[in-house]
Amino acid sequence: MKKDTRAYHPPEGLRLRSLSVDNGNGRQIWCFVMEPEGEETRSLPGMLYCHGGGFFLPLQVPALRLAAKYAAALHMRIFLPEYRLLPEHPAPAAFDDCLAVWRQMIVRAEVLRLDATKILLYGESAGGALAAGMAQQLLAECDVRPVGQLLIYPVLDDRCGRYASMEQSVDVAWPRSSNEQMWREYLRDITSPAAPLVPLRTDYSALAGLPPAYIEPQEIDILHDEAVTYAEALTAAGITVQLNEVSGSYHGFDAESDNAFVSRVIQRRLCAMKTMLESSSRQPRP
Numbered sequence: 568m569k570k571d572t573r574a575y576h577p578p579e580g581l582r583l584r585s586l587s588v589d590n591g592n593g594r595q596i597w598c599f600v601m602e603p604e605g606e607e608t609r610s611l612p613g614m615l616y617c618h619g620g621g622f623f624l625p626l627q628v629p630a631l632r633l634a635a636k637y638a639a640a641l642h643m644r645i646f647l648p649e650y651r652l653l654p655e656h657p658a659p660a661a662f663d664d665c666l667a668v669w670r671q672m673i674v675r676a677e678v679l680r681l682d683a684t685k686i687l688l689y690g691e692s693a694g695g696a697l698a699a700g701m702a703q704q705l706l707a708e709c710d711v712r713p714v715g716q717l718l719i720y721p722v723l724d725d726r727c728g729r730y731a732s733m734e735q736s737v738d739v740a741w742p743r744s745s746n747e748q749m750w751r752e753y754l755r756d757i758t759s760p761a762a763p764l765v766p767l768r769t770d771y772s773a774l775a776g777l778p779p780a781y782i783e784p785q786e787i788d789i790l791h792d793e794a795v796t797y798a799e800a801l802t803a804a805g806i807t808v809q810l811n812e813v814s815g816s817y818h819g820f821d822a823e824s825d826n827a828f829v830s831r832v833i834q835r836r837l838c839a840m841k842t843m844l845e846s847s848s849r850q851p852r853p
Contacts, residue, residue, distance in 0.1 A: 741790070741818040
């Protein structure tokens with residue numbers, strides 16, 4: 568998978584480069600950057616893209632293809648970190664790595680040619696837990712915050728028995744047995760699981776002040792109900808939420824990003840991103 572990722576060439580008008588980011592503990596994190604060509608000297612909006620893979624699998628080509636579509640449509644720089652993986656590195660390794668990349672994006676915004684007032688968080692599947700958790704962490708720290716969060720068929724809760732969709736969706740792309748194994752391995756060194764590592768274990772009253780969210784559950788997915796639960800919790804906290812429940816879709820359906828059905832869903836995501844970026848220009852920063 569890593570060989571395929573490194574061999575990927577983006578479409579015309581885009582370039583893919585890589586950089587090394589210090590995680591603050593003497594370790595370097597490899598990070599891909601998808602960006603428009605010919606904009607090396609111009610500050611652009613940015614996005615931190617946390618890839619899926621159950622915390623076990625590395626960054627894969629379908630994520631780069633999606634990043635290319637987002638970068639081209641919105642003229643933005645997208646950072647895709649290769650965070651540490653299971654089984655060698657349980658929590659909080661992946662979370663810490665992605666948070667370190669975010670902080671470098673802010674601290675080095677001028678060097679990286681980023682508009683620090685217009686940066687989004689994006690996470691798919693296990694990456695959804697990372698993105699949602701980072702939004703919570705950054706709110707608690709009163710640090711520079713994202714202007715929006717996009718959570719695509721996100722993993723959000725290790726308490727699998729709480730959700731009916733865990734039983735209703737069987738023989739699916741991402742089964743309950745895999746989900747439970749993922750959480751066991753990811754949290755094996757954590758005595759008392761809590762937010763931000765498990766976003767839905769947060770105190771709902773602490774959600775006020777989070778950035779606007781686009782949340783996309785898939786109909787045929789064990790994770791459907793926890794995504795809806797998180798959307799409801801954010802809405803109750805006064806957060807602007809766009810909930811796009813995609814009928815007829817399944818976990819990881821957007822790997823075929825040129826499919827006509829997937830393309831329509833991508834357009835909904837792009838509209839949400841554009842709205843978040845435009846709204847940030849009209850609001851004072853914390």
